[in-house]
Amino acid sequence: MADHDCICTQDKVKEYLELMAKNVGISDLTDPALAAYISDSDGLRHLRDLFHYPKCGSLPDVDASLVDPSSDCIYLCGHSLGLMPKATERIMNEQLQKWARMGVYGHLSGDLPWAYCDEAAIEGVARLVGATKSEVSVCNGLTVNIHVLLTAFYKPTEQRHKILLESRAFPSDHYAIESQIRLKGRNPEESMIVMVPRDGEECLRTEDILQKIQEEGDQIAVVFLPGVQYYTGQLFNIHTITMEAHKKGCLVGWDLAHAYGNVPLQLHYWDVDFACWCSYKYGCTGAGGIAGLFIHDRFKDDKRDRMLGWWSHKMSSRFQMTNGKLKRDKF
Numbered sequence: 001m002a003d004h005d006c007i008c009t010q011d012k013v014k015e016y017l018e019l020m021a022k023n024v025g026i027s028d029l030t031d032p033a034l035a036a037y038i039s040d041s042d043g044l045r046h047l048r049d050l051f052h053y054p055k056c057g058s059l060p061d062v063d064a065s066l067v068d069p070s071s072d073c074i075y076l077c078g079h080s081l082g083l084m085p086k087a088t089e090r091i092m093n094e095q096l097q098k099w100a101r102m103g104v105y106g107h108l109s110g111d112l113p114w115a116y117c118d119e120a121a122i123e124g125v126a127r128l129v130g131a132t133k134s135e136v137s138v139c140n141g142l143t144v145n146i147h148v149l150l151t152a153f154y155k156p157t158e159q160r161h162k163i164l165l166e167s168r169a170f171p172s173d174h175y176a177i178e179s180q181i182r183l184k185g186r187n188p189e190e191s192m193i194v195m196v197p198r199d200g201e202e203c204l205r206t207e208d209i210l211q212k213i214q215e216e217g218d219q220i221a222v223v224f225l226p227g228v229q230y231y232t233g234q235l236f237n238i239h240t241i242t243m244e245a246h247k248k249g250c251l252v253g254w255d256l257a258h259a260y261g262n263v264p265l266q267l268h269y270w271d272v273d274f275a276c277w278c279s280y281k282y283g284c285t286g287a288g289g290i291a292g293l294f295i296h297d298r299f300k301d302d303k304r305d306r307m308l309g310w311w312s313h314k315m316s317s318r319f320q321m322t323n324g325k326l327k328r329d330k331f
């Protein structure tokens with residue numbers, strides 16, 4: 001097993017805490033003094049003030065005799081819905097006022113013309129996932145993006161028709177893959193390879209994933225795995241798995257729902273084919289926040305079928321409304 005291989009994030013966190021406790025002479029990891037020390041010495045501590053922390057008293061099911069209702073809650077739910085940044089209210093209000101004042105003119109006028117509003121976000125999004133600006137898009141919801149990407153990238157043939165996923169895949173991912181296989185006229189029982197952790201283990205070992213790719217790679221069309229597993233927190237070795245799957249001719253896609261805004265990503269450098277994520281977890285965009293996707297620049301001139309719309313062809317001719325033969329173009 002390579003040194004950098006993270007079998008269980010839990011062990012890594014424990015190791016880190018033990019080292020820190022040792023450095024400050026604390027023996028019990030549950031000692032509140034250790035928590036206070038970690039909070040005080042955190043270099044990102046100032047960022048806490050940029051978010052609204054719900055007060056204990058405003059949460060349902062809180063026993064007011066046990067906690068001070070006016071105190072901030074301890075929030076460990078960023079994996080489900082990130083906290084609200086304090087700036088969100090002001091930024092949203094500016095746009096609501098603009099809508100009230102200008103109506104349809106807001107599409108192309110004002111500080112942030114809505115027609116191009118994704119361009120204001122794209123640079124930051126690209127940086128978060130380690131991509132160039134032309135490789136990322138802010139659009140749809142995550143489940144929809146899984147479908148959109150698999151529609152373009154999953155092209156099963158007699159020889160190569162399988163999708164490799166994990167047994168604990170988030171239900172959306174599992175069902176999307178299952179239905180994509182059916183949509184392409186194939187049988188999920190034959191075309192899904194669902195990897196299960198070893199007996200008694202929670203996480204999938206990288207070596208086992210690589211071995212499976214070695215054994216069945218010739219029949220695998222797409223490897224689709226999570227960057228960070230939503231249930232165990234396992235950080236997958238995206239680079240190694242992507243490289244090894246490419247050697248066998250597979251396409252590799254990653255669901256980054258729990259990785260986006262949480263762990264460093266280098267999608268372009270890792271040569272990932274495609275990826276998608278939602279933004280309302282660690283991205284803190286709020287319920288219904290727009291999702292994102294990544295397609296490696298290498299596919300820029302690729303002629304494979306894709307799902308077109310008036311927002312997915314040339315910006316320069318978008319408003320001509322001629323429905324002419326489409327010249328495919330990234331915008």
Ligand SMILES: *Cc1c(COP(=O)(O)O)cnc(C)c1O
Nearest residue numbers: 141142143170172230255257278
């Ligand atoms: C949160 C999550 C989803 C949710 O998908 P939505 O379309 O945003 O509801 C899908 N897949 C994974 C792996 C997730 O963690």
